[in-house]
Structures are given as C-alpha cells and as structure tokens.
Amino acid sequence: MAEFLQQLINGLALGSILALIALGYTMVYGILRFINFAHGDVFMLGAFAGFYLTPKVANFFPTPSILSGLVVMAMAMAICAAIGIVIERFAYRPLRNSPKLTMLITAIGVSLFLEYSGQLVFGAAPKKFPALIPVYPMANLGGLSVTSNQIIVLAVTLLLLVALRFIVLKTKIGMAMRALSFNPEAAALMGVNTDVVISFTFALGSALAAAAGILFAVNYPAIDPLMGILPGLKAFVAAVLGGIGNLPGAALGGIIIGVTETLVAGYISSTYRDAIAFAILILILLVKPSGLLGKKEIEKV
Amino acid sequence: MNFPRAKTFLLGAIALCFLISLFASQINSYWLFISYDVGINIILAVSLNLINGYTGQFSLGHAGFMAVGAYTAAMITNQFGELNTFASGAVFLTALLAGGLAAAVAGLLVGIPTLRLRGDYLAIVTLGFGEIIRVIFQNMQSVGGARGLSVMHGWTNFFWTFGFAAITIYVVVALVHSTYGRGFVAVRDDEIAAASMGINPTKYKVTAFVIGAFFAGIAGGLYAHSKQFLTPGGFGFMQSIAIVVMVILGGMGNTVGVIIAAILLTLLPEFLRPVAEYRMIIYSLLLIILMLTRPQGLFSLRKSLSVK
Amino acid sequence: MKIWRGQFLAALAVFLFLTGCNKPPGESAASGDVIKVGEFASLTGSEATFGQSSHKGTALAIDDLNAAGGVLGKKFQLLTEDDQSQAGQPATVVRKLISSDGVAAILGEVASSRSLEAAPICQENKIPMISPASTNPKVTEVGDYIFRVCFIDPFQGTVMANFALHTLHLKNVVVLTDAKSDYSLGLAKFFKEGFVAGGGKIVAEQNYSSGDKDFSAELTAIRSANPDGIFVPGYYTEVGLIALQARQLGINIPLFGGDGWESSALVPIGGKALEGCYFSTHYSPQDTSPAVQNFVKEFQAKYNETPDAMAALGYDSAMILADAIKHAGTTDPAKVRDALAAEKDFSGVTGKITIDANRNASKPAVILTITNGQFQYVETIAP
Numbered sequence: 001m002a003e004f005l006q007q008l009i010n011g012l013a014l015g016s017i018l019a020l021i022a023l024g025y026t027m028v029y030g031i032l033r034f035i036n037f038a039h040g041d042v043f044m045l046g047a048f049a050g051f052y053l054t055p056k057v058a059n060f061f062p063t064p065s066i067l068s069g070l071v072v073m074a075m076a077m078a079i080c081a082a083i084g085i086v087i088e089r090f091a092y093r094p095l096r097n098s099p100k101l102t103m104l105i106t107a108i109g110v111s112l113f114l115e116y117s118g119q120l121v122f123g124a125a126p127k128k129f130p131a132l133i134p135v136y137p138m139a140n141l142g143g144l145s146v147t148s149n150q151i152i153v154l155a156v157t158l159l160l161l162v163a164l165r166f167i168v169l170k171t172k173i174g175m176a177m178r179a180l181s182f183n184p185e186a187a188a189l190m191g192v193n194t195d196v197v198i199s200f201t202f203a204l205g206s207a208l209a210a211a212a213g214i215l216f217a218v219n220y221p222a223i224d225p226l227m228g229i230l231p232g233l234k235a236f237v238a239a240v241l242g243g244i245g246n247l248p249g250a251a252l253g254g255i256i257i258g259v260t261e262t263l264v265a266g267y268i269s270s271t272y273r274d275a276i277a278f279a280i281l282i283l284i285l286l287v288k289p290s291g292l293l294g295k296k297e298i299e300k301v
Numbered sequence: 302m303n304f305p306r307a308k309t310f311l312l313g314a315i316a317l318c319f320l321i322s323l324f325a326s327q328i329n330s331y332w333l334f335i336s337y338d339v340g341i342n343i344i345l346a347v348s349l350n351l352i353n354g355y356t357g358q359f360s361l362g363h364a365g366f367m368a369v370g371a372y373t374a375a376m377i378t379n380q381f382g383e384l385n386t387f388a389s390g391a392v393f394l395t396a397l398l399a400g401g402l403a404a405a406v407a408g409l410l411v412g413i414p415t416l417r418l419r420g421d422y423l424a425i426v427t428l429g430f431g432e433i434i435r436v437i438f439q440n441m442q443s444v445g446g447a448r449g450l451s452v453m454h455g456w457t458n459f460f461w462t463f464g465f466a467a468i469t470i471y472v473v474v475a476l477v478h479s480t481y482g483r484g485f486v487a488v489r490d491d492e493i494a495a496a497s498m499g500i501n502p503t504k505y506k507v508t509a510f511v512i513g514a515f516f517a518g519i520a521g522g523l524y525a526h527s528k529q530f531l532t533p534g535g536f537g538f539m540q541s542i543a544i545v546v547m548v549i550l551g552g553m554g555n556t557v558g559v560i561i562a563a564i565l566l567t568l569l570p571e572f573l574r575p576v577a578e579y580r581m582i583i584y585s586l587l588l589i590i591l592m593l594t595r596p597q598g599l600f601s602l603r604k605s606l607s608v609k
Numbered sequence: 610m611k612i613w614r615g616q617f618l619a620a621l622a623v624f625l626f627l628t629g630c631n632k633p634p635g636e637s638a639a640s641g642d643v644i645k646v647g648e649f650a651s652l653t654g655s656e657a658t659f660g661q662s663s664h665k666g667t668a669l670a671i672d673d674l675n676a677a678g679g680v681l682g683k684k685f686q687l688l689t690e691d692d693q694s695q696a697g698q699p700a701t702v703v704r705k706l707i708s709s710d711g712v713a714a715i716l717g718e719v720a721s722s723r724s725l726e727a728a729p730i731c732q733e734n735k736i737p738m739i740s741p742a743s744t745n746p747k748v749t750e751v752g753d754y755i756f757r758v759c760f761i762d763p764f765q766g767t768v769m770a771n772f773a774l775h776t777l778h779l780k781n782v783v784v785l786t787d788a789k790s791d792y793s794l795g796l797a798k799f800f801k802e803g804f805v806a807g808g809g810k811i812v813a814e815q816n817y818s819s820g821d822k823d824f825s826a827e828l829t830a831i832r833s834a835n836p837d838g839i840f841v842p843g844y845y846t847e848v849g850l851i852a853l854q855a856r857q858l859g860i861n862i863p864l865f866g867g868d869g870w871e872s873s874a875l876v877p878i879g880g881k882a883l884e885g886c887y888f889s890t891h892y893s894p895q896d897t898s899p900a901v902q903n904f905v906k907e908f909q910a911k912y913n914e915t916p917d918a919m920a921a922l923g924y925d926s927a928m929i930l931a932d933a934i935k936h937a938g939t940t941d942p943a944k945v946r947d948a949l950a951a952e953k954d955f956s957g958v959t960g961k962i963t964i965d966a967n968r969n970a971s972k973p974a975v976i977l978t979i980t981n982g983q984f985q986y987v988e989t990i991a992p
Binding site: 033034035091094095098099100101102103104105106108109110111112113116117120236240271272274275278279281282285286289 | 359414415417418420421422424425426428429430432433436437439440542545546549553578579581582584585586587588589592593596
C-alpha cells in the first residue's frame with residue numbers, strides 16, 4: 001500500500017508538469033484547431049532560459065530562495081511568451097487560411113529547427129540545472145517520501161491554473177479567446193481583434209510551457225536540447241484525453257497520464273512506458289474522440 | 302486506362318534495371334547504395350502518396366509498416382546460408398513479398414480502427430501506431446530488440462530496387478486512374494458527398510492503407526538487405542516525417558512530383574554532408590519556407606491545395 | 610506519366626556512371642603527402658553527446674600526431690562524417706569514406722548498433738575499422754579487419770559482478786537497465802550471469818529508456834524489493850538523476866555501474882547522491898602518469914572541458930592506428946590490419962592496450978568511487 005501511495009505521489013508530481021504543457025496545446029487547438037508540435041520545444045527553451053538566467057539573478061539574490069526561484073520563472077515565462085509570439089507571427093500566421101496539413105508540417109519544421117539549433121547553440125551534452133529553489137528537508141511519513149520540490153511543483157501548478165482560469169473567465173481578453181474558439185468569424189464580426197487574441201493565446205501557452213520547463217528542470221536537473229520531445233508528446237496526449245480545446249480537461253488529462261504512466265512503469269514494465277501514452281491516445285480516440293470532458297463535434301455537410 | 306502501352310514500359314523499365322545491375326560492380330559503391338536509397342524512398346513516397354495524397358488520409362506512421370516488412374523479410378532470409386543466384390533470387394522475392402503481406406496486415410490493423418477519424422486526429426493516431434510498432438520491435442528479443450538484427454544477405458541490388466519501384470508506380474497510378482480508383486479521390490475530396498453517391502469510404506480508406514502498407518513493407522525488405530542491420534530506432538517518427546515531407550514536397554496526389562521529391566530529398570542530405578552540423582537545421586528551415594511559400598508542393602499543377 | 614519512368618531510370622543510370630567508378634579501397638589513401646583516415650560518429654541527434662566526445666578525442670589525437678610530424682613522413686587528414694545517431698546512416702557514410710574518399714582506415718563508432726551496421730562494409734572492402742567504445746562482442750566477430758580499443762561487455766560485466774560480490778559483499782542486487790541502449794542491455798546480461806554464478810541473487814530487474822528523466826516509478830518498485838545494491842549499467846546522462854531520485858525516495862544503498870558513467874557531467878548532476886557509488890572504467894583522470902595528465906591538459910586547453918571516457922577512447926583509437934601504421938611501415942590496409950592485430954601493451958591514455966585474438970582490447974579495468982564530489986581510484990582489475 002505504501003508503494004502504491006508513493007507511486008501515486010510520483011505520478012501526481014509528473015502529471016502536474018504535463019498538465020501545464022497540455023494547457024498550452026489545448027488553448028492553441030481551441031482557437032486555431034491546430035496542433036502546435038513545437039510546443040514541447042518551447043518547454044525546453046524555458047528550462048534553458050532558467051539555466052542561463054539563474055546566475056544573473058543570483059547577483060541580486062545571493063542565496064537561492066523561493067522568491068528568487070519565482071523571479072527566474074517569471075523571466076523565463078516572459079522570454080518564452082515572446083518566443084511564442086514570434087513563432088506564431090512568422091511561421092503560423094501566414095498559413096492561417098491554409099489547410100491544417102500545411103500548418104502541421106510547418107509546426108514540425110519549427111520543432112526540428114528549435115531542437116537542432118539547440119544542439120548547436122547549447123551543445124548536445126546534458127547540463128546541470130542550478131539549484132533554483134533550496135531543498136527543504138521533508139519528513140518521511142510512514143515510508144512515503146515527498147520532496148519539497150514536488151510540493152512546490154504542485155503548489156505552483158495550482159497557482160498557475162487558478163491564474164489561468166481567472167484570465168480566461170474573468171478578463172476581456174479571456175472572453176475574446178473563448179469567443180474565438182466558438183466561432184472565429186462571428187467573433188471577428190463582434191469586434192474581436194483576431195490577430196491580437198491569437199498572439200496572446202500563444203504567449204500564454206508558451207509562458208505556461210516555460211513554467212513547466214523550469215519546474216521540470218528543478219525536479220530533474222539535467223537539461224538537454226531534446227528534452228522537450230517526450231514530455232511534449234505526452235502532454236499532447238493528455239490534452240486529447242481531456243478533450244482538446246477544454247482547459248480543465250487538459251489539466252485532468254495531464255494528471256491521469258502522469259499517474260497511469262508511473263503506475264504502469266512501476267508495476268508492469270518500464271519499457272512500455274512510451275507506448276502507454278500512445279495506447280491511451282489511440283484508445284481515447286477510438287472510444288471517445290472528443291475526450292473525457294470534451295463535447296462532440298458534428299461535421300455538417 | 303490512359304496509357305495502353307503502360308505495361309510495355311513497365312517491362313522495359315524492369316529489363317533496363319536488370320541490365321544496369323549487371324554493371325553494378327563498376328560503379329562507385331557509395332553512389333550505388335545511394336541509388337538504392339533513392340529507389341526505396343520512391344517506393345515509400347509513392348505508396349504513402351496513395352494514402353495521403355490520393356485518399357486524403359493523413360498517415361504519419363508509414364515507417365512502422367516499413368519496419369514490419371523489414372523485420373519479416375530479414376527473419377526469412379536469415380534462415381538460409383549461401384545460395385546461388387537463382388535460389389537467392391527466389392528466396393529474396395518470397396521474403397520481400399512476405400514482408401509486404403505482413404505489412405499489409407499491419408495496414409489493415411491500423412486502417413480499420415482509424416476510419417472514423419479525420420485530419421489531425423488521424424495523423425496523431427497513425428503516429429501513435431507507428432511508435433507502438435517500434436516499441437514492440439524494441440521489446441521483441443527474437444528479433445534482437447534494441448540490440449538490433451543483423452541481416453546476413455545483402456541481396457538488394459539495382460534490379461530489385463528499381464524493379465519494385467517501377468511496379469509500385471505502375472500499380473498506384475494504374476489503380477488511381479482506373480474507374481475503381483476514382484473512389485480514392487472522391488473520398489479525399491468530400492467523404493460525405495462520396496458516401497451519398499454510393500461510394501463506401503471505409504472500403505477505400507482501408508484499401509489505401511493496405512496497399513500503401515504492402516509496398517512500404519517491400520521497401521522495408523529492400524532496406525533491410527541493403528543496410529544489413531536493423532534497429533527499431535531506425536523506424537521511428539523521424540523516418541515517417543521524412544517520407545511525409547517527400548509527399549508534400551512533390552504535391553499530394555502528384556505521382557511524378559512525389560518521385561522527383563523522393564530523389565531530391567534522398568540526394569540533398571548527401572550534398573549537404575560538408576555542412577553536416579547544419580544539415581538538420583537547413584532541412585527544418587527548408588520545410589518551413591516550403592510550407593510558407595509553396596504548400597502545394599514544388600511540382601504540383603494545381604494552384605493551391607484543395608485538400609481539406 | 611509512364612513516359613517519365615523510363616527517362617528517370619535512364620537519367621539515373623547515366624548519373625551513376627558519371628559519379629565515377631570504384632576507387633580500389635585504400636589505394637589512394639596515402640597518395641600525395643597525407644594519410645587519409647575516416648571517422649564516423651554521431652555528431653548530431655539523440656546520441657550527440659557521446660559522438661561529439663569521441664570525435665573531440667580523435668581530433669585531438671590527429672592534431673598531436675601531426676604536430677609531431679605525422680607518421681612515415683606523412684601527415685594525417687581526418688575525414689569526419691556525421692551519422693546523426695540514425696540507423697541507416699553509418700552504412701552510407703562508411704561507403705562514402707571508403708569508396709569516394711579512399712581512406713586507409715575507419716575510426717568509429719561509439720554505439721554498437723551503428724558499429725555493427727558499418728563493420729560488414731569495412732570487412733568486405735578490407736579496410737581496418739577501430740571502434741573506440743562499442744562493447745557488444747558481436748562487433749569484432751564480423752571479421753578480422755574489425756578492432757576495438759575498449760573492453761567488451763562480458764569482461765566489464767564480470768568485473769563488476771566480482772567487485773559487487775567480493776569487495777562490496779552484496780548478496781541481493783537489483784539491475785536497472787536502459788532498455789533502449791544495446792550497451793546497457795549487454796552489460797546487464799553479463800553482470801547478471803557473473804553475479805548469479807558467484808552466488809549472488811538478482812532480486813528484481815527494472816528498465817528505463819535513455820532520455821527518461823523520471824525514475825521514481827522504477828525506484829519505488831526497487832525499494833520494495835529491498836536489495837542491498839543497485840546495478841545501473843547505463844549512461845551518465847540518466848545515472849545522475851537516478852541517484853538523486855533514489856536518495857529522495859530514501860534508498861541509501863550503493864549504486865554501481867560501468868564506463869557509461871564516466872563523464873565530468875555526472876557529479877554535477879548527481880551531486881551528493883552519488884557519494885559512495887562505484888563504477889568501472891578505462892582510466893582515472895587522477896592517474897598521475899604523464900601520458901594521461903598531458904592528455905587531460907591538452908584536451909582542456911583545446912576544448913575547455915574535461916575529457917570523459919569516450920573522448921579518451923577516441924584519442925586512443927587514433928593513436929593505436931598511427932602506431933600500427935608506423936609498425937607496418939605502409940598504409941596498405943592488409944599490413945596495417947596485421948600490425949593492429951599484433952599490438953601489445955600499447956600505452957594509451959585508457960591503459961595498456963593489448964589486442965587479443967578476437968581483436969578486442971585486453972586491458973585492465975579501473976574501479977572508481979565518488980568521494981567528496983570527486984572520482985577516487987579504488988582498484989585495478991586485470992583481464
């Protein structure tokens with residue numbers, strides 16, 4: 001039983017990071033009906049931004065603390081938000097009226113570009129991610145180990161989810177995002193500036209991915225330019241699982257994937273770990289394509 | 302059929318391949334094997350074109366079918382020792398066809414469940430299937446798993462490679478231009494309208510997958526006997542993408558364009574070797590620029606894509 | 610449309626003839642005043658960190674050789690090709706190096722699977738191939754032109770098994786293997802055989818894949834099996850994280866592994882979690898012999914980083930080739946092959962290398978431990 005609970009905690013921590021990435025996928029898909037393959041690489045860039053920023057920030061905060069960690073995260077989020085806007089502006093916006101196929105291939109191109117440029121610029125060898133946040137000793141309750149990092153991941157994820165929910169439900173631009181996801185043409189007719197809202201969505205998604213990148217790097221302090229491939233793929237599956245275009249669904253999907261994967265890896269076999277995510281994907285698409293929380297889309301003639 | 306002499310051309314092409322293969326030892330072995338890669342990629346691209354281009358089913362898992370064909374053919378030929386030319390030819394042909402059939406079965410298994418899906422979803426599911434096939438081979442110790450499988454006989458030569466390339470082209474083009482084949486394009490253009498006209502989209506989609514997978518399996522078998530070493534990692538997402546790029550570059554549904562694209566995209570990396578570090582960066586930039594400027598492919602006659 | 614096909618094939622055939630006929634392998638290799646040596650490595654892609662490392666070592670060796678005037682009065686020219694960590698590429702690039710570039714010998718690769726792909730081609734063309742770091746025994750079994758300067762899985766696995774049994778006195782061990790790496794699988798296999806044969810017990814086996822970052826699932830399962838040691842025959846890229854997470858889960862038993870651990874990036878990532886862990890490798894950077902110290906200094910000067918095992922092996926593969934050419938007195942591949950096969954007690958930076966009857970390097974393994982964040986020498990195990 002203790003082992004099961006431990007696996008559960010592990011899965012939860014992993015799942016929350018996946019949830020953050022999944023939110024970015026689902027937001028972009030909700031508005032553009034387009035899978036941004038490059039999203040996982042923005043996650044990677046967030047981690048690297050943190051890597052390069054930490055020493056600079058350390059000039060102002062001699063000892064690492066939660067505050068300094070949050071400052072680094074905020075800066076990384078800002079940088080990646082900017083990167084997201086740039087990518088959207090130059091690679092995706094010109095193709096907005098093209099078939100989805102074209103955008104998909106472009107997204108793959110952007111993803112490959114980021115990965116291989118990363119290898120060239122950052123070097124292919126894994127780098128140690130600096131200790132951003134001090135590790136606080138945690139009590140071992142009855143054989144269960146929880147690290148302070150894991151608690152921080154859960155806390156920050158929750159905070160970001162709440163903030164996101166606030167933005168989407170209570171702000172004007174959030175309303176514009178929702179309107180666009182329902183019906184782009186009608187939203188434009190209602191005076192919504194499509195370009196600005198789409199840019200904002202990308203910025204938001206990228207910022208969340210950056211946060212996920214930092215949290216991931218804090219927990220698994222070895223970063224490399226290809227680190228975004230697997231988490232990106234799994235987060236995508238999470239988004240589809242929860243119902244793509246549906247925000248709470250993406251969060252739920254992330255948690256489910258994180259927990260399932262951990263349980264399978266622990267109890268069955270770890271070699272099938274990658275396949276699990278895909279198997280879940282295929283299952284969900286065959287059984288309930290709209291996802292757990294999504295609505296069915298009927299294609300009209 | 303638009304070209305009554307097509308069969309003559311086919312036989313002529315195969316004969317030409319046979320002649321060329323007789324001179325193979327005179328040719329620089331590096332370029333010779335590159336030409337095998339070209340032929341194999343032509344088969345892969347044309348077979349994928351049937352699924353993606355003509356039937357409009359966006360499949361991102363083609364490398365998985367190739368893997369099935371490669372491992373099947375290799376397992377069969379590895380049972381034999383040294384053979385004379387005729388015996389080896391017979392065994393090789395059987396192994397290739399067996400690989401193709403195995404891949405076709407895989408195509409059936411992938412095609413049927415994915416029928417209801419469209420566009421992006423279909424792409425991702427086929428990607429998932431491709432990866433699952435790879436993971437299965439990685440865990441299959443009988444074919445070496447991650448440690449790889451050595452293929453004893455390097456029987457691939459110009460004749461087999463381009464002979465099959467010619468056959469693949471012939472079959473796909475003849476099929477699509479036949480009366481039956483109009484159905485593929487109908488399904489691509491508007492599935493619901495096609496269904497209301499009495500065309501069974503299910504039948505066509507599955508047929509496209511099965512035939513496409515069959516030839517991908519043959520390409521896999523040829524690949525196995527050219528490189529003579531198989532690892533599951535060689536049949537992953539990146540390989541599927543590479544083939545998809547050929548189809549897109551050539552113009553979906555444009556066989557000639559796809560063939561030229563396959564040749565170009567096989568040769569281009571070779572010419573980029575001096576700048577090997579930047580090769581993938583150039584490749585990815587090319588992809589982006591291509592999609593931004595000419596998404597209908599370099600050789601398509603259509604002004605813009607009319608695929609949904 | 611069919612008309613095109615015939616034209617395509619004709620054009621292709623012409624193209625093939627035009628791109629030139631076969632150069633008899635090795636003949637042009639020493640023409641002029643350079644000795645051409647080919648190298649293939651994963652300079653980009655998922656295993657770039659290893660390929661880049663071995664390449665740096667090899668390039669440094671060529672520089673050193675040329676600075677000393679070359680061999681047989683000729684300087685070396687290193688032709689490096691990137692195989693992108695991808696299957697299918699080694700065959701192509703090795704053919705290019707042999708047929709188009711006419712190299713005298715081939716150095717490469719780190720990954721056994723890619724070496725296995727290239728080896729038959731080198732054997733067929735009778736060009737000597739020296740792998741710096743491939744440990745799968747099958748590589749040199751391909752033929753008598755294929756060599757390696759590292760030890761093979763059976764040796765290293767047995768070394769660690771004996772070390773675990775006799776020095777660490779471990780009875781129940783868990784093996785945590787990288788299921789995606791043939792190196793890891795091979796080493797795990799031979800360790801298990803050796804350990805069980807010596808009376809130990811493998812209480813559990815778990816797997817992960819290279820590229821994974823989260824091992825909590827596997828480690829939690831390991832924790833329940835209650836072992837007294839964990840054998841991790843993987844690469845440093847994952848080992849550091851594994852150690853960290855193991856300690857976080859309260860697993861405080863020693864971890865031990867093979868030469869895949871050796872890298873200056875291991876300790877920064879694993880930190881205190883690695884204290885008291887052990888691994889076998891080829892050399893110790895603390896080795897005070899001038900050859901090793903010189904190598905480390907030069908490497909740091911040229912690349913601004915400490916060399917790891919791959920770099921050292923890359924260096925030795927080039928050095929031993931040069932030595933063989935010197936002894937052969939010619940770059941004729943057959944004579945170089947014979948000279949390589951006869952190498953005895955060659956002083957490499959990775960130890961005294963003797964090429965045995967199976968063309969594998971017979972050399973001692975060095976066991977290191979991590980104390981106070983540094984690699985510390987423990988003992989040497991002779992073959």
